[in-house]
Amino acid sequence: MNHTQVHHKLKIVLQAFLLLFAVLAIPTAMAAEEATPIMPLILKGSATVNGEPAEIGSEVVAMIDDRIVGSTTISTEGLYGDLPTNRLLITSGQDDYEKIKIYIDGVEADTEENEFQNARPGNTIDLDISTNTNQQTLDNTYLMILAGGLLIIGAIAAMRYRPK
Structure with a gap:
């Protein structure tokens, strides 16, 4: 070669x-x-239900548009995120932070509208949350009364205008 x-x-x-x-x-x-990986937004604080500390075992869930983006279980009465193992870690992009809704045992918690405005991935935010299940029950009662009333009106109309 x-x-x-x-x-x-x-x-x-x-x-x-x-x-x-x-x-x-x-x-x-x-x-x-x-x-x-995206660094999570970390939440911790107090949790109350009907003005009382949330019970041990209560579930705290963060949702964005019907999608769970974080959850934890209360291990100290009235507190979530008091231990590193039960912090509420929100795994979502920063652009979605304004849409975060927090729930305690399925009832939406009251939060400030601009609570996450300046939040950045990796930040830890102290956020006290509270729910009022009495108000939720009251709202459901009104809905049931309204639905029952519409059902009765529909039955009366059907009977009155039925073919003879």
Whole structure:
């Protein structure tokens, strides 16, 4: 083999290695970019239900548009996030923070409208939350009365205008 042929073969081998490297590097770089974790927003504070401290075992859930983005269980009466193991970690992008709604045992908690306005991923926010299940029960009672009234009106109308 002469010098030109050896040079040509080395050039082909080098090009093959470069092509192989490029093919393997692109998916790895894309996977690394997609796998970059988002730091959670961390919430902790007091939790009350009907003016009383929330009971141990109560569930505190953060939701954005019917999607659970964080949850914890109260392990100290009236507090959530008092321990590192029960902080409410919200795993969502910062753009969605304004849509966060907090619930205690399925009842939406009262929070300030702009509570998360200046929040950044990784921040810890002290947020006291409270619910009033009496108000929720009252609202449900009114809805049941309204539904019953509409049902009675519909039955009367059906009986009055039925074919004879």
